[in-house]
Amino acid sequence: xxxxxxxxxxxxxxxxxxxxxxxxxxxxxxxxxxxxxxxxxxxxxxxxxxxxxxxxxxxxxxxxxxxxxxxxxxxxxxxxxxxxxxxxxxxxxxxxxxxxxxxxxxxxxxxx
Amino acid sequence: xxxxxxxxxxxxxxxxxxxxxxxxxxxxxxxxxxxxxxxxxxxxxxxxxxxxxxxxxxxxxxxxxxxxxxxxxxxxxxxxxxxxxxxxxxxxxxxxxxxxxxxxxxxxxxxxxxx
Numbered sequence: 001x002x003x004x005x006x007x008x009x010x011x012x013x014x015x016x017x018x019x020x021x022x023x024x025x026x027x028x029x030x031x032x033x034x035x036x037x038x039x040x041x042x043x044x045x046x047x048x049x050x051x052x053x054x055x056x057x058x059x060x061x062x063x064x065x066x067x068x069x070x071x072x073x074x075x076x077x078x079x080x081x082x083x084x085x086x087x088x089x090x091x092x093x094x095x096x097x098x099x100x101x102x103x104x105x106x107x108x109x110x111x112x
Numbered sequence: 113x114x115x116x117x118x119x120x121x122x123x124x125x126x127x128x129x130x131x132x133x134x135x136x137x138x139x140x141x142x143x144x145x146x147x148x149x150x151x152x153x154x155x156x157x158x159x160x161x162x163x164x165x166x167x168x169x170x171x172x173x174x175x176x177x178x179x180x181x182x183x184x185x186x187x188x189x190x191x192x193x194x195x196x197x198x199x200x201x202x203x204x205x206x207x208x209x210x211x212x213x214x215x216x217x218x219x220x221x222x223x224x225x226x227x
Binding site: 006032036041042043044046049051059090092094096098099100101102103104105106108 | 121144156215216219
């Protein structure tokens with residue numbers, strides 16, 4: 001069966017520290033992968049999506065970057081965190097041509 | 113550009129009462145529409161999706177939604193609320209981009225079920 005894993009579940013990081021959040025999908029190949037951020041009262045904002053290894057599209061300019069070093073691995077990174085980077089980060093995937101996503105369980109990031 | 117507007121950030125219903133969560137969309141092309149549910153500190157789960165096959169869409173947990181083009185609406189309903197329905201619900205819209213999908217979400221409606 002197909003599953004998506006996201007870790008860590010929670011993270012507290014000081015301002016200026018680096019960030020690495022990881023997402024992996026099992027049971028499928030060549031998925032589309034997505035990173036969303038959820039801020040209170042603001043819904044979900046699409047940050048990055050990827051249709052293949054090494055192919056990253058950025059939706060909004062920000063302090064974050066994404067990479068896809070392997071087919072089913074999607075990493076969200078930052079060199080120096082800002083307070084405004086706090087939020088709930090969600091990874092999602094679907095197959096090519098599919099409608100709707102499957103979401104991971106999310107990472108709650110608090111920058112202090 | 114595509115967008116959705118969810119009317120009411122908080123909705124309260126009594127257990128056993130009708131659930132109605134409102135969503136209006138804006139789209140320059142025929143849209144695909146979705147409803148997702150999120151329980152606290154969890155990811156989102158797909159409840160149902162509209163893909164133009166039928167205007168009345170049935171989903172999981174007894175929920176359904178009706179696509180009304182004339183009203184640009186896609187409201188979510190359930191005849192009888194259950195305590196386990198308490199969660200946040202997100203309406204979403206997407207064009208079809210030929211392989212991948214960029215989904216735009218509404219700001220969410222928190223449903224409270226009163227015993």
